[in-house]
Amino acid sequence: xxxxxxxxxxxxxxxxxxxxxxxxxxxxxxxxxxxxxxxxxxxxxxxxxxxxxxxxxxxxxxxxxxxxxxxxxxxxxxxxxxxxxxxxxxxxxxxxxxxxxxxxxxxxxxxxxxxxxxxxxxxxxxxxxxxxxxxxxxxxxxxxxxxxx
Numbered sequence: 001x002x003x004x005x006x007x008x009x010x011x012x013x014x015x016x017x018x019x020x021x022x023x024x025x026x027x028x029x030x031x032x033x034x035x036x037x038x039x040x041x042x043x044x045x046x047x048x049x050x051x052x053x054x055x056x057x058x059x060x061x062x063x064x065x066x067x068x069x070x071x072x073x074x075x076x077x078x079x080x081x082x083x084x085x086x087x088x089x090x091x092x093x094x095x096x097x098x099x100x101x102x103x104x105x106x107x108x109x110x111x112x113x114x115x116x117x118x119x120x121x122x123x124x125x126x127x128x129x130x131x132x133x134x135x136x137x138x139x140x141x142x143x144x145x146x147x148x149x
Contacts (some may be wrong), residue, residue, distance in 0.1 A: 001092070002026070005033055006140045013038020020062055032056055033133065040137050045129060
C-alpha cells in the first residue's frame with residue numbers, strides 16, 4: 001500500500017500528471033487514491049459502492065480490463081480476459097530495502113493490522129479507513145520531503 005501510494009504521488013508530481021494507486025486488501029477491501037501533481041486529491045473505496053469504485057477509474061481516464069497479475073518462479077505475467085483491450089501495461093520492479101523486508105508469514109502482518117485497528121479510536125469503519133489513508137499519506141509526504149523515495 002505505502003509503496004504504491006508513494007510511487008503514484010512521486011510520478012504524478014515529477015511528470016505533472018495524474019496517477020492512481022490502487023490496492024485490494026482482505027482486511028479493508030479495495031482502495032484507490034488519486035494523485036494529481038504530487039497531491040492527494042481523491043480517495044475511493046469499494047466499501048461505499050462497488051460499481052462507483054470501478055467507475056472512478058473510468059472517470060479519470062484509466063480503463064482497467066478484467067485482469068490479474070500472476071507470479072511463477074519469480075516471473076510476473078499479466079493475464080487479461082481480452083488482450084485487445086490493453087493499450088499499454090507497464091511492469092515496474094520495486095526493490096524493497098532489506099531492512100524493510102520481512103521474513104515473517106503474511107498472517108503476522110494481518111494480525112498486526114487487526115491489532116492496530118482494535119486499538120484505533122474510530123467511530124465506525126469509514127472513520128477507521130479515513131484514518132488509515134491519512135496515516136499512509138503522512139508517511140508518503142515524509143518520504144517525499146526527505147527525498148528517500
